Amino acid sequence: MTEAVQVEVRDRVAVLTLSRPDSGNAIDQEMADSLLKATLHIASDDAVRAVLLTGQGRAFCVGGDVKAFAATGTGASALVDGLTASLHVAVARLARMDKPLVTAINGAAAGAGFGLAILGDVALAARSAKFAMAYGAIGLTPDGGATWLLPRLVGFRQAQRLALTGERIDATEAERIGLITRVIDDDALQAEALAVATTLAQGPRLAFARTRALLHQSLSNGLETQLEREARGIAEAIAGPEGQEGIAAFVARRPADFSGL
Known part of the structure; x- marks a missing residue:
């Protein structure tokens, strides 16, 4: 069975790829656990000096697996507790590890995927990428560290706008308000992100x-x-x-x- 998060080390850069492309890389328990396992491993691996996080397919990550939430019915709360237990430790480790993080946002980033996308010290987005917090539309509140990161990146007023209206913005607007570092043409994103991560891996x-x-x-x-x-x-x-x-x-x-x- 293919891991929900694939790990490959290239030139001392650990490339983490969210790998549920048929579901938009939606986060289920398997993916949350896989991300935690990968993160704990690369964070403690002295051979890794930088980390690159991206998604497989057309989306970066559309957030939690809402279909799985619905299928669980009244057990959804316990499911979400377990999912966030793994996801949030992974997010904290990515944020606190002693090596820089680059995110290559190859497509839609929503919900928890929004939080993962903006977590990078350098956040590079494909020109076609779209961003939305999206929680309010389904009666939920944010997770994945988004409410901690967002005001720090774009200011409190813009954070209110994005969190409460659920507005979907494109990569150009995301760059304008400081949500991401830079917009890259779609066909150049992965190569540019790897080049940035490799340069960081060569640093102190x-x-x-x-x-x-x-x-x-x-x-x-x-x-x-x-x-x-x-x-x-x-x-x-x-x-x-x-x-x-x-x-x-x-x-x-x-x-x-x-x-x-």
């Missing part, structure tokens, strides 16, 4: 990990606390092998080589 892993953490902390810390954490972080970085290599390379006017560090 520990420095990137500290930078990710600082950015996540910035909206909950006061200025003085953030300044203290920045000072501590850069002092630790400059004393470590990555900082030493980076400075030596700068002085020698050569590219830094972080690959063995």
